[in-house]
Amino acid sequence: xxxxxxxxxxxxxxxxxxxxxxxxxxxxxxxxxxxxxxxxxxxxxxxxxxxxxxxxxxxxxxxxxxxxxxxxxxxxxxxxxxxxxxxxxxxxxxxxxxxxxxxxxxxxxxxxxxxxxxxxxxxxxxxxxxxxxxxxxxxxxxxxxxxxxxxxxxxxxxxxxxxxxxxxxxxxxxxxxxxxxxxxxxxxxxxxxxxxxxxxxxxxxxxxxxxxxxxxxxxxxxxxxxxxxxxxxxxxxxxxxxxxxxxxxxxxxxxxxxxxxxxxxxxxxxxxxxxxxxxxxxxxxxxxxxxxxxxxxxxxxxxxxxxxxxxxxxxxxxxxxxxxxxxxxxxxxxxxxxxxxxxxxxxxxxxxxxxxxxxxxxxxxxxxxxxxxxxxxxxxxxxxxxxxxxxxxxxxxxxxxxxxxxxxxxxxxxxxxxxxxxxxxxxxxxxxxxxxxxxxxxxxxxxxxxxxxxxxxxxxxxxxxxxxxxxxxxxxxxxxxxxxxxxxxxxxxxxxxxxxxxxxxxxxxxxxxxxxxxxxxxxxxxxxxxxxxxxxxxxxxxxxxxxxxxxxxxxxxxxxxxxxxxxxxxxxxxxxxxxxxxxxxxxxxxxxxxxxxxxxxxxxxxxxxxxxxxxxxxxxxxxxxxxxxxxxxxxxxxxxxxxxxxxxxxxxxxxxxxxxxxxxxxxxxxxxxxxxxxxxxxxxxxxxxxxxxxxxxxxxxxxxxxxxxxxx
Ligand code: SF4
Numbered sequence: 001x002x003x004x005x006x007x008x009x010x011x012x013x014x015x016x017x018x019x020x021x022x023x024x025x026x027x028x029x030x031x032x033x034x035x036x037x038x039x040x041x042x043x044x045x046x047x048x049x050x051x052x053x054x055x056x057x058x059x060x061x062x063x064x065x066x067x068x069x070x071x072x073x074x075x076x077x078x079x080x081x082x083x084x085x086x087x088x089x090x091x092x093x094x095x096x097x098x099x100x101x102x103x104x105x106x107x108x109x110x111x112x113x114x115x116x117x118x119x120x121x122x123x124x125x126x127x128x129x130x131x132x133x134x135x136x137x138x139x140x141x142x143x144x145x146x147x148x149x150x151x152x153x154x155x156x157x158x159x160x161x162x163x164x165x166x167x168x169x170x171x172x173x174x175x176x177x178x179x180x181x182x183x184x185x186x187x188x189x190x191x192x193x194x195x196x197x198x199x200x201x202x203x204x205x206x207x208x209x210x211x212x213x214x215x216x217x218x219x220x221x222x223x224x225x226x227x228x229x230x231x232x233x234x235x236x237x238x239x240x241x242x243x244x245x246x247x248x249x250x251x252x253x254x255x256x257x258x259x260x261x262x263x264x265x266x267x268x269x270x271x272x273x274x275x276x277x278x279x280x281x282x283x284x285x286x287x288x289x290x291x292x293x294x295x296x297x298x299x300x301x302x303x304x305x306x307x308x309x310x311x312x313x314x315x316x317x318x319x320x321x322x323x324x325x326x327x328x329x330x331x332x333x334x335x336x337x338x339x340x341x342x343x344x345x346x347x348x349x350x351x352x353x354x355x356x357x358x359x360x361x362x363x364x365x366x367x368x369x370x371x372x373x374x375x376x377x378x379x380x381x382x383x384x385x386x387x388x389x390x391x392x393x394x395x396x397x398x399x400x401x402x403x404x405x406x407x408x409x410x411x412x413x414x415x416x417x418x419x420x421x422x423x424x425x426x427x428x429x430x431x432x433x434x435x436x437x438x439x440x441x442x443x444x445x446x447x448x449x450x451x452x453x454x455x456x457x458x459x460x461x462x463x464x465x466x467x468x469x470x471x472x473x474x475x476x477x478x479x480x481x482x483x484x485x486x487x488x489x490x491x492x493x494x495x496x497x498x499x500x501x502x503x504x505x506x507x508x509x510x511x512x513x514x515x516x517x518x519x520x521x522x523x524x525x526x527x528x529x530x531x532x533x534x535x536x537x538x539x540x541x542x543x544x545x546x547x548x549x550x551x552x553x554x555x556x557x558x559x560x561x562x563x564x565x566x567x568x569x570x571x572x573x574x575x576x577x578x579x580x581x582x583x584x585x586x587x588x589x590x591x592x593x594x595x596x597x598x599x600x601x602x603x604x605x606x607x608x609x610x611x612x613x614x615x616x617x618x619x620x621x622x623x624x625x626x627x628x629x630x631x632x633x634x635x636x637x638x639x640x641x642x643x644x645x646x647x648x649x650x651x652x653x654x655x656x657x658x659x660x661x662x663x664x665x666x667x668x669x670x671x672x673x674x675x676x677x678x679x680x681x682x683x684x685x686x687x688x689x690x691x692x693x694x695x696x697x698x699x700x701x702x703x704x705x706x707x708x709x710x711x712x
Contacts, residue, residue: 002026002027002028002083003026004023004024004025004026005024006021006022006023006024006025007021007022007465007467008020008021008022008036008039008463008520009021009022009446009463009464009465009467010446010453010461010462010463010464011046011049011050011053011446012114012115012183012317012446012449012453012464013047013049013050013053013181013182013446013592014047014049014181014183015045015112015113015182015183015184015185015456016042016045016047016050016181016182016186016187016188016594017041017182017185017187017453017456017457017462018035018036018041018042018045018046018047018050018182018187019036019039019041019042019521020034020035020036020042020046020050020053021033021034021035021036022447022467024704025256026467026469027170028259028466029058030054030057030058030447031054032054033046033050033051033052033053033054034046035050036339039272040160040459040460040521041160041187041190041460041462042189042190043189043190043193043519045187045189045190045524046187046280046591047181047187047188047589048184048252048590048598048601048602048605049181049418049589049590049591049592049602050181052411052447052601053445053447054303054447055600055601055602056445056598056599057445057447057448057470058430058467058470059429059598059599059600060469061429061430061443061662062217062428062429062442062470062473063427063428063429063434063440063441063443063470063473064442064470064472064473065080065081065082065431065442065471065472065623066080066081066082066083066085066439066440066441066442066462066472067079067081067439067440067442068080068081068085068089068438068439069437069438070438071439071528073130073416073417073418073423073436073438073665074326074417074435074436075667076435076665076666076667078440082309083472086439086441087230087479087482087483087486088441090396090424090439091483091484091487092158093394093422093667094106094127094394094483094487095422095487097331097393097394097421097422097513097515097583098127098128100476101366101393102128103127103128103129103361104128104129104130104131104361104364104365104390104392105129105221105390105391105392105393105394106127106129106130106131106392106394106395106396107124107129107131107132107133107375107380107392107394107395107396108120108121108123108124108127108129108132108133108394108395108398109132109133109134109395109396109397109398109400110132110133110134110394110397110398110399110400111134111135111398111399111400111401112135112139112592112593113140113455113456114326114399115446115449115451115453115455115475115476115477116398116399116442116476116477117345117455118343118344118345118351118477119476119477119480119481120132120134120265120398120457120480121134121345121352121353121354121373121374122351122352122356122492122493123353123480123483123484123489123492123493124335124353124374125352125353125354125355125356125357125492125559126356126357126413126484126489126491126492127173127487127489128356128358128361129228129357129361129364130357130361130363130364130365130366130374130375131364131365131366131375131380131392132372132373132374132375132474133374133377133380133400133402134374134377134400135375135377135405135406136372136374137369137372137376137377137685137689137690137691137692138237138300138303138304138691138692138694139303140184140300140303141372141373141452141689142303142308142309142372142686142689142691143298143302143303143308143312143313143538144689145309145371145372145495145689146309146312146313146316147316147374149314149538149544149547149549150313150316150317150538150543150544150547150548151316151320151325151536151537151543151544152536152537152538153333153537154333154346155316155319155324155325155326155331155332155333155567156184156185156296156322156331156332156333156458157170157186157194157297157331157332158293158295158327158328158329158330158331158332159186159190159191159193159194159295159297160190160459161366161528162459163328163329163526163528164328165191165293165328165329166194166197166198166329167194167198167293167294167295167329167330167340168198168199168200168291168292168294168329169198169199169200169201169202169287169288169291169292169293169294169295169334169390169615170191170194170195170198170200170201170202170294170295170296170297171201171202171204171284171288171294171295171296171297172191172195172201172202172203172204172205172211172296172297173204173205173226173296173297173298173299173301173302173315174203174204174205174226174298174299174300174302174303175208175297175298175299175300175301176207176210176211176586176587177191177297177299177507178191178192178195178209178210178211179209179210179589180585180586180587180588180589181589183299183587184299184456185455185456185457185458186297191297192211193656194295194297195211195215198406199218200287200288201214201216201217201249201670202215202216202217202219202284202287203215203217203218203219204219204221204226204229204301205218205219205220205221205301205547206220206221206222206223206583206648206649206652207220207586207645207647207648207649207654208220208646208647208648209647213429216284216287217280217284217287217564218324219274219276219280219281219284220275220276220649221275221276221650222273222275222581222649222696223276223581223583223652223695224305224306224307224563224564224567224581224693224695224696224697225273225275225561226301226302226307226311226703227305227307227310227311227314227559227560227561227562228265228269228270228273228274228319228420228561228587229270229273229274229276229281229346230311230314230315231262231265231269231270231276231314231559232265232266232267232269232270232271232274232281232282232285233269233270233284233285233318234258234262234265234285234314234317234318234321234559235262235263235265235269235270235285236267236281236282236285236286237285237288237289237318237322238258238259238321238406239323240261240282240286242285242286242289242290242321242322242323243261243289243321243323244289244292244321244322244323245322245600246319247321247323247325248321248542248545249610251325251532251536251542252320252532252542252543252544252545253538253540253542253543253544253545253546253548254544254545254546254547254557254558255545257545257546257557258317258539258545258558260435261558265561266278267279267281267282267285271668272546273561273563273569275617275649276306284607285318285543288318288322289322289323291692292322292324292327292329292330293327293328293329293330294319294322294323294324294330295322295329295330295331296315296319296324296326296331298315299415301695302315303691304585304691304692304693304694304695305564305686305691305693305695305696306562306564306565306684306687306691306693306696307359307560307561307562307686308601308686308687308688308689308691309686309688309689309691310556310559310560310562310688311559313547313558313559314559317559319331319546320543320545325531325543326528326529326530327528327529328528328529329424332526332528333530334458334459334524334526335459335524335525335526335527336454336458336459336461336524337460337461337522337523337524338523338524338525338543339508339509339510340452340454340461340505340506340508340509340522341504341505341506341507341508342454342604343455343505344454344455344458345453346455346456346458347454347458349574351375351426351532353492354373356491356492364390366379366380366389366390366392367380367690368690369685369686369688369689369690371553371685371688371689372689372690376685376690377402377406377569378406378407378408378682378685378689378692379682380392380561381402381406381408381411381415382411382682383411384415384416384420384464385411385414385415385418385419386418391419392420393420393421393422393655394421394422394423394424395416395420395423395424396419396424396425396426397423397424397426397427397433397434397437398425398426398443398447398480399426399443399476400433401427401431401432401433401434401593401595402433402450402592402596402658402679403431403436403671404417404431404432404433404593404657404658404659404671404675405431405558405593405594405657405677406677407677407678407681407682407692408677408678408679408681408682409432409671409672409675409677409678410672410678411455411682412433412680413432413436416433416436416437416580417436421434422438423437423438423439424438424439424440425437425439425440425441425442426440426441426442426443426476426479427440427441427443428442428443428445428661429598430666431594431662432565432660432667432668432669432671435666435667435668435669436667441474441476442471442472442473442474443473443474443475443476444473444474444475444476445468445470445473446464446565447466447467447468448466448467448468448469448470448473448475449464449475450464450465450466450498450502450513451463451464451502451524452464452505452506452513452516454501454505457602458524459523459524459526460521460522460523460524461521461522462520462521463516463517463519463520463521465517475498477498477501478497478498480493481493481495481497481498481501482497487574499513501627509522527536531543545558546558549576564684564693564695564696564697565683565684565693566634566684566693566696566697566698567698568581568698571698574634574698575698577699577700578632578633578634578698578699579651579700580613580617580651580652580653580675580698580699580701581651581652581655581696581697581698581699582631582633582653582655582656582679582696582697582698582699583652583654583655583694583695583696583697584654584655584656584676584677584679584694584695585657585676585694585695586654586682587607587657588606588656590602590603590605590606591606591658592658594658594659594660595656597659597661597662598662598663608640608641609640609641609655609656609659609674609675610640610641610642610655610656611629611631611642611643611655611656611701612643612645612647612648612653612654612655612656613643613644613645613648613652613653613654613701614644614645614646614648614649614650614651614652615643615644615645615646616650617650617651617653617701618642618644619644621701621702622643622703623642623644623701625642625643625644626641626642627641627642627703627704628640628641628642628703628704629641629642629701629702629703629704630701630702630703630704631655631676631679631699631701632679632699632700632701632702633679633680633697633698633700634681634698635678635680635681635697636678636679637679638655638673638674638675638676638678638679639673639674639680640655640656640662640674642701653699653701655676655679655699656674657675657676657677657678658675658677659671659674659675660675679697679699680692680693680697
C-alpha cells in the first residue's frame with residue numbers, strides 16, 4: 001500500500017507564491033496544506049486561501065469537463081462534451097472569424113497575473129490580435145512601464161537578506177500585504193519581518209492599518225492625493241539637501257530640472273492637498289533619505305488613480321534621491337538563476353511575444369492608451385457594444401471574471417451575452433462570466449500543475465509538482481499550446497506539449513524536471529549596484545529624473561499631480577448629495593478578488609459584502625453595525641453590510657469589490673447588488689496609463705429600506 005506523503009510545492013492562490021507543504025494520504029488525496037518553515041521565501045507563512053486550496057480542488061461544483069451551452073446564453077443549460085469536440089469548436093470559430101474579419105476580432109482575456117500569464121499575451125500576439133484584455137492598466141503595469149522608462153528595470157524591495165543587509169527604513173505605501181496575504185512575489189510574513197527589523201517605518205495609507213501600530217510615521221493622506229504627497233516628500237529631500245549626492249551627480253540625468261520643477265511643491269502645498277501635516281511629510285521624507293538603506297513596499301493604492309503613472313514616477317525619483325537604487329537592502333534588480341531559459345516577461349519581454357504582432361495589427365488595438373500593453377478594458381467592452389472603433393466577434397476568457405472585477409460589469413455582461421459571436425471561458429467554477437459563455441473549459445488548479453515557477457519571484461525559481469488530477473481539467477497553457485498548433489502558430493509555440501516546453505526551459509541547466517524538482521529551489525547569483533558597470537537602459541544611460549522618453553512622447557517629463565475628477569476639491573457642488581469619499585479594492589484576506597465566496601471555510605471568515613466607515617460618521621447618520629445600507633454614487637447604487645471602523649478617517653468610506661453569491665441562481669448569482677465596481681463609471685482615466693480612479697469617488701451612505709433589505 002502507498003504511504004502518506006508530504007511534498008513541498010509553491011502556492012498560486014495569489015501573487016505571494018509561498019512555499020507550502022502538501023500532505024497526501026495513502027490514496028493520494030490531499031488532506032492538509034501547511035506552511036513550510038524551511039522555505040527561504042515564505043518561512044512557514046500560509047494564509048487561509050493557501051490552507052484551503054484543496055477545498056477548491058475537490059469542490060463538488062468544480063467544472064471538471066468541457067461544458068457546451070445547450071440553450072440561449074445565460075439560460076443555465078449545459079452539456080458535458082469531450083475535449084476534442086471543444087477544441088474543434090474553438091478552432092473552427094477562430095479560423096472563421098480570422099478569415100471573415102481578421103485576427104483583431106478575436107480577443108484573449110486574462111485575470112490577474114497567474115501561471116497562464118506566460119502564454120496569454122504570447123498567444124494573442126501570435127494570433128495577430130492586439131486585443132489582449134487584462135487588468136494591467138489598474139494593477140502593477142503602470143509602475144512597471146514607468147520603471148522601464150525611468151531606469152530600464154523594475155525595482156524590488158531587498159527584504160530577503162540576500163546581501164546580509166536588511167533595509168533600515170521600510171515605507172509601506174498603498175498596500176496591506178501584511179494582513180491580506182501576498183502580492184508581487186512577496187508574502188505578508190516577509191514584509192512584517194522587514195518592518196520588525198527596520199529602525200524606522202513609514203506607513204502611507206488612508207486607513208490606520210495594523211502595521212501603523214509601532215510605526216514611526218503614519219501618513220493618513222486623503223485618498224487620491226498620493227502624487228501630491230510624493231511631490232512634497234521630494235521637495236523636502238531636495239531643499240534639505242538630504243539626497244545621495246554621489247548617486248545624483250554620477251548616475252542621474254536632469255537633477256537641475258527637477259530641482260527647479262519641485263520648488264512650488266512645498267510640504268505646506270502637499271498638506272493642503274493631502275491633509276497630512278507638513279511637518280510630518282518633511283520628517284518622514286528626511287527619515288527615508290537619512291536612514292538608508294531604505295526599501296518600499298507598495299500596492300494598488302497608488303495604481304488606481306488618474307495620477308497613477310506620475311505617482312510612480314515621483315516614487316522612483318524619491319528612491320533615487322534617497323540612494324536606494326540597487327543598493328543592498330534597498331530597491332534592487334533581482335538576478336534570476338543562470339542556466340534557465342527565461343519564462344517570465346519580468347526577466348525577458350520577448351516572452352510575451354510582441355515580436356509576433358505586426359505594427360499594422362498593433363495599430364488596431366482597442367485602447368486610447370498605447371503605453372499600457374493590450375486593450376484598455378473599459379474602452380474594449382464599450383466597443384463590443386457600440387462598435388466603435390469596431391466590434392470584436394470572439395473572446396477567450398482565461399481565469400478571469402470581468403463581469404465582477406471590471407468596472408461597469410453590466411456593460412461587460414451585455415458585451416458577452418448580446419454582442420459576441422463566440423465566447424469561451426476557462427475557469428474552475430460557473431461564474432457570472434462563465435454563465436454567459438458558449439463553452440466553458442475546466443481549468444487545472446495549481447495543485448494539478450507541473451511547473452518551473454518563474455514569474456514574480458525572479459530572484460529564485462521554485463518547483464511545483466503535479467499532485468492531483470480531478471476529472472478532465474487541463475492546464476490553460478497546455479490548452480493554448482494545442483490551440484496554437486491547430487491555428488498554425490508554431491513559430492511562437494514550437495514546443496510539442498507542456499512537458500516539452502518545461503524541458504526546453506530547463507535545457508541549459510542540463511537538468512530534467514525530476515532533477516529540478518528534487519532541488520525545489522534555485523537562486524540567482526545576486527549582485528548590487530550593477531549600474532556602476534552597466535549604466536541604465538535609458539536614452540541618457542542614466543537614471544532619468546527628467547524623462548527623455550516622456551518628453552519625446554509629449555508627456556510631462558517631470559511628475560505633476562492631477563486632482564481626482566470627482567472629489568471634494570474638483571466637484572464641491574456634489575458634496576451635499578455625496579458627502580463621503582469612496583474607495584474600493586482593498587484585499588479581503590480569505591478571497592482573491594472574485595474568488596473564494598463558494599469555499600465554506602473562507603466564506604465563514606467573511607460572510608457578507610461590507611462597507612467600512614468611521615463610527616462617528618455612522619452614528620451621525622443613525623446607522624448601526626451590521627445594518628444593510630445603500631452606497632450611492634453618480635454612477636450607481638449597491639448594498640452592503642455596515643462595518644463601523646475607526647481605522648478609517650472621518651469622511652472616507654471603503655466598499656468591497658467583486659462580490660457575487662455562488663449559492664444563488666445562475667446566470668447572475670445576484671452579482672449586480674453588492675459590488676463596489678458598479679459604483680464607478682468609465683469616464684475618467686490616467687491620461688498616460690488608462691488607470692481608473694478607484695480610490696477616490698464621492699458617495700452617499702443611507703439605510704436600505706426595509707422592503708429592499710428583506711429582498712436582499
Ligand atoms: S499569500 Fe497567496 S501564495 Fe501565500 S499562501 Fe496565501 S494564497 Fe498562497
